[in-house]
Amino acid sequence: MFNSSRLSTFPIWEVACTAVLLYAAWMVAKGVYNWYFHPLAKFPGPRWASFSPWWKINLEVLQGRNLTDELFRLHAMYGDVVRIGPNELHFAKPNVYHEIYNPHNRWSRDPSLYHVFSISESLLTIMEYPRAKKRKDILQPLFSRKAIIRMQHLIQDMANRMCHNMEEHSRNKTSVDILRAYKCFSLDGITSFCFGTSMNATDAPDFEAPVGEAMHASLPIEPFLKHFPFVKNSLELFPAWVVSTVQPQLSGLMDLREALRNQVKETVAHPEILEQAEHPTIFNNLLDVKDGGRPPSLINLRDEALLMVFAGTDTSSTALTIGTMHILDRPDIHRKLNEELLQVWPNLSDRPTYEALDNLPYLKAVIKESLRLSSGVWSPMTRIVPREGAQIDGHFIPGNTAVGISNLFVHLNANIFPNPHTFEPNRWLQSKDADSESLDHWLVAFSKGPRSCLGLNLGWCQLVLGFANVFRRFQLELDNVNASQMHWQECYIPHYTGPELKIAATPRVS
Numbered sequence: 001m002f003n004s005s006r007l008s009t010f011p012i013w014e015v016a017c018t019a020v021l022l023y024a025a026w027m028v029a030k031g032v033y034n035w036y037f038h039p040l041a042k043f044p045g046p047r048w049a050s051f052s053p054w055w056k057i058n059l060e061v062l063q064g065r066n067l068t069d070e071l072f073r074l075h076a077m078y079g080d081v082v083r084i085g086p087n088e089l090h091f092a093k094p095n096v097y098h099e100i101y102n103p104h105n106r107w108s109r110d111p112s113l114y115h116v117f118s119i120s121e122s123l124l125t126i127m128e129y130p131r132a133k134k135r136k137d138i139l140q141p142l143f144s145r146k147a148i149i150r151m152q153h154l155i156q157d158m159a160n161r162m163c164h165n166m167e168e169h170s171r172n173k174t175s176v177d178i179l180r181a182y183k184c185f186s187l188d189g190i191t192s193f194c195f196g197t198s199m200n201a202t203d204a205p206d207f208e209a210p211v212g213e214a215m216h217a218s219l220p221i222e223p224f225l226k227h228f229p230f231v232k233n234s235l236e237l238f239p240a241w242v243v244s245t246v247q248p249q250l251s252g253l254m255d256l257r258e259a260l261r262n263q264v265k266e267t268v269a270h271p272e273i274l275e276q277a278e279h280p281t282i283f284n285n286l287l288d289v290k291d292g293g294r295p296p297s298l299i300n301l302r303d304e305a306l307l308m309v310f311a312g313t314d315t316s317s318t319a320l321t322i323g324t325m326h327i328l329d330r331p332d333i334h335r336k337l338n339e340e341l342l343q344v345w346p347n348l349s350d351r352p353t354y355e356a357l358d359n360l361p362y363l364k365a366v367i368k369e370s371l372r373l374s375s376g377v378w379s380p381m382t383r384i385v386p387r388e389g390a391q392i393d394g395h396f397i398p399g400n401t402a403v404g405i406s407n408l409f410v411h412l413n414a415n416i417f418p419n420p421h422t423f424e425p426n427r428w429l430q431s432k433d434a435d436s437e438s439l440d441h442w443l444v445a446f447s448k449g450p451r452s453c454l455g456l457n458l459g460w461c462q463l464v465l466g467f468a469n470v471f472r473r474f475q476l477e478l479d480n481v482n483a484s485q486m487h488w489q490e491c492y493i494p495h496y497t498g499p500e501l502k503i504a505a506t507p508r509v510s
């Protein structure tokens with residue numbers, strides 16, 4: 001029988017206090033070890049950063065600041081290598097980028113950064129290289145340049161739908177929120193390309209598509225979930241409707257999750273759907289298992305699909321937005337781009353091919369400059385040094401250390417890119433003598449090495465068709481906002497937090 005008197009005599013407070021004290025003592029002992037005896041003890045950096053992970057939690061979660069802003073300050077104080085965690089180093093010299101992210105380094109991803117992106121495994125979140133390579137080899141053929149050229153009509157179709165919605169704005173005499181427009185364009189392009197079904201976001205009035213809005217709303221939670229993974233895992237335990245009721249701004253995201261889960265379920269139950277589809281999707285590749293291997297689980301397939309959406313939507317739309325805002329701020333660049341587009345696209349009712357547009361040198365320079373200033377991922381993409389250790393920037397780095405360098409340290413380096421904060425496409429056109437290094441070597445928005453972007457060709461195609469369609473088909477003017485007012489927060493990728501980016505877009509007649 002239940003004995004309540006036994007419970008009342010159980011010293012619950014004493015046990016709790018002892019547990020807290022033991023935890024605190026363990027933290028202090030570990031902190032002291034980290035300061036004085038850890039293999040990274042000789043590397044400079046803020047004292048509390050090496051003591052415990054709470055230095056980063058305080059900066060990113062409690063103060064809500066960008067780690068990369070702090071990194072620029074720290075490197076100015078401490079030099080080229082800074083210890084920014086008990087087990088983490090950040091480097092500042094651009095050439096170190098190619099020491100860490102290069103084809104020969106098969107280093108694992110750092111789970112403490114990447115675990116946040118999915119509950120099961122997807123290409124981005126498989127930490128070890130050999131298993132990631134297997135998954136990448138399966139998906140790669142779908143994302144080759146040849147495949148993108150073959151399926152360019154899918155992206156052009158989304159560009160048409162975005163332009164129709166912009167025309168609607170013009171008829172209603174309202175300006176277009178260009179960030180939202182590009183997000184919808186990228187989202188629809190990726191979902192239609194990867195899964196064979198579009199989310200129809202480009203058709204949403206004012207480009208306010210629930211899925212796009214939900215993705216935008218969910219991103220600022222990333223720094224918190226990164227440090228407190230159990231919260232992310234417990235979100236998965238609740239049905240979608242519960243999460244949507246408690247957090248209504250996440251309802252679009254839950255819808256997307258459900259839609260992809262149902263699609264995956266349907267596809268697995270009826271694989272003949274794949275044969276009937278108009279074009280191959282990631283599911284054709286993932287479910288086509290050879291050599292007696294096992295296909296990924298349902299949840300695994302859903303997470304792979306979700307990650308495609310997250311990896312490709314914001315990265316492409318941020319580059320398009322940053323480029324567009326800067327071009328409209330600079331009449332000389334705007335004029336030059338329009339003149340070039342007019343040459344290959346003289347008749348407005350034609351649609352030049354992706355290959356023809358991709359051959360335009362000035363458009364290419366505009367895209368590279370947009371990628372440079374948007375930079376793909378902002379947070380240092382940490383990798384784990386193999387057990388035997390490695391030489392980086394002339395230092396011996398012990399095995400199992402997390403190392404990284406943010407893309408921003410390459411793209412904003414004034415020696416490589418003079419006046420780095422200025423949008424200057426011409427810098428990509430200046431001829432170089434045969435011996436000098438091409439500037440392309442320093443364009444790292446898609447990262448480098450074996451874990452670099454799978455969707456590079458698709459992303460590039462979205463930029464080419466996005467810029468070409470918007471600038472050729474519309475006369476554009478900034479509506480009471482300019483490029484210097486843009487504001488971005490680091491949530492692994494840049495997340496927009498500034499004023500609405502409104503553009504008056506009038507359809508051209510010829």
Ligand code: HEM
Pocket residue numbers: 123124125132136190194307308309311312313315316319371375376377381444445446447450451452453454455456458459460
């Ligand atoms: C302008 C557009 C894009 C940029 C700048 C970009 C940038 C990047 C970067 C920097 C990484 C490395 C991330 C890391 O190591 O932490 C990455 C990886 C990845 N990206 Fe992209 N991306 C773009 C578009 C896309 C698109 C359209 C897709 C697919 C739909 C995509 C899918 C992926 C995937 C699956 C990975 C993981 C690759 C691996 O682990 O091997 N990306 N991307």
